[in-house]
Amino acid sequence: MPKTILVTGAGRGLGRTLAERCSARGDAVIAHARSESALEGVPCERRLIADLAQPETIEDAVSELGLEHLDALVHNAGVAHIGPVAEQRLEWWRESMAVNVVAVAELTRVLLPALRASGGHVVFVNSGAGLSAGPGWSSYAAGKHALKALADALRGEERGAGVRVTSLYPSHFTTDMQRSVREAFDSEYDLDRATSVESIAQTVVETLNTPSDMVVNEMRIEPPNPLPIRPRP
Ligand SMILES: NC(=O)c1ccc[n+]([C@@H]2O[C@H](COP(=O)([O-])OP(=O)(O)OC[C@H]3O[C@@H](n4cnc5c(N)ncnc54)[C@H](OP(=O)(O)O)[C@@H]3O)[C@@H](O)[C@H]2O)c1
Structure with missing residues (x-):
């Protein structure tokens, strides 16, 4: 049955x-998306324009939609700033926490x-980094760990109201983000050993299709033969 679905970060990558x-x-x-131009060519019925780095703007932007019913909200938008704690800049922490956590809440x-x-x-849309953090991942993993906490609390709070909550924890899939993460780590990247963005999108759709008398609380996803992210020798 057709649903009304809000997808964040719909201009590119998984969201698109x-x-x-x-x-x-x-x-x-x-x-x-954060700009109208980012949504050029994206098939949709309506648009929501808001910069998630400024969570205080969200309420007004959403109220302009006048939404009374929403079947699904897919929190997909995200940012990743890779580097050791010694080099993580204050604005990276601020942006990571704003976009990946505060705006989502x-x-x-x-x-x-x-x-x-x-x-x-x-x-x-969480990440394997929402379950464990290794060197270089601090600001991203901290945000994704907080996102797990947000989702887990929401699930318990809203189940009585009939709202279902799913967290997906993908390892890596083929988008700009994965390419730039590999570059930041100076790591090899083999597209044939990553999950395709199409497969992840299909999994989100199938999650939304689950019968209403069940909920997939969590799903961990990785390629069958993943190429680890680590610096070239
Ligand atoms: N790719 C992977 O390997 C991987 C693995 C695990 C989890 N994930 C998660 O999957 C989700 C989708 O990632 P992706 O791989 O599709 O990344 P992507 O290709 O880098 O796309 C990120 C999306 O988030 C949007 N976004 C970033 N900052 C924003 C802001 N301040 N305001 C509004 N929108 C903003 C981007 O919009 P702009 O075009 O305006 O920048 C873009 O649409 C993310 O939550 C990511 O953490 C990805």
């Missing part, structure tokens, strides 16, 4: 692929009435 897939199957997609808060009204589903 997901918006395309959902629109193709007849869903009413509300595509989010704020967007969830303002959309909860519409989600409750539909018995909606909130999907958090």
Whole structure:
């Protein structure tokens, strides 16, 4: 059955692929990006423009949509600043926490009435870095660990209201983010050993398709034969 689905970070990467897939199957997609131009060519019914690095702007932007019902909210947008703690700049920490955590909490808060009204589903695109942190990952992993906490608390709070919450923990898949992470680590990258962005988008769609009498709370995803991220010898 067609759903109304809000996808954050829909201008490129996983968010764009997901918006395309959902629109193709007849869903009413509300595509989010920080600029109108980022959404050029993205199939959608409506747009939400907000810079997630400024979470205080979200409530006004969302209220302009006048949404009373929302079937699914996919928190996909994210940023990653890779480097040792000794080199992590203050603005990287601020941006990582704002985009990957605070904006996600704020967007969830303002959309909860519409989600409750539909018995909606909130999907958090987390990361393997949300479960363990290695060298170089501090600001990204800290944000994703906090995102796990946000999702786990929300799941317990909203189950009585019929809102389902899923956290996905992918290892790595083929987008700009993975390319730039590999560059930052000076690591080899083999597309054939990464999960495709299409496969991750399909998994999100299938998660949204699960029968309403069950919920996938968490899913860990990795390629069958992953190429570890580590500096070239
Ligand atoms: N790719 C991987 O290997 C991998 C692995 C595990 C988890 N993930 C997670 O998967 C999700 C999608 O990542 P991706 O690989 O598709 O990354 P991507 O290609 O780098 O895309 C990131 C998206 O987030 C948006 N975004 C970043 N900062 C924003 C801001 N301040 N305001 C609004 N939007 C903003 C970007 O918009 P702009 O175009 O405006 O920058 C873009 O649409 C992220 O949460 C990421 O952490 C990715």
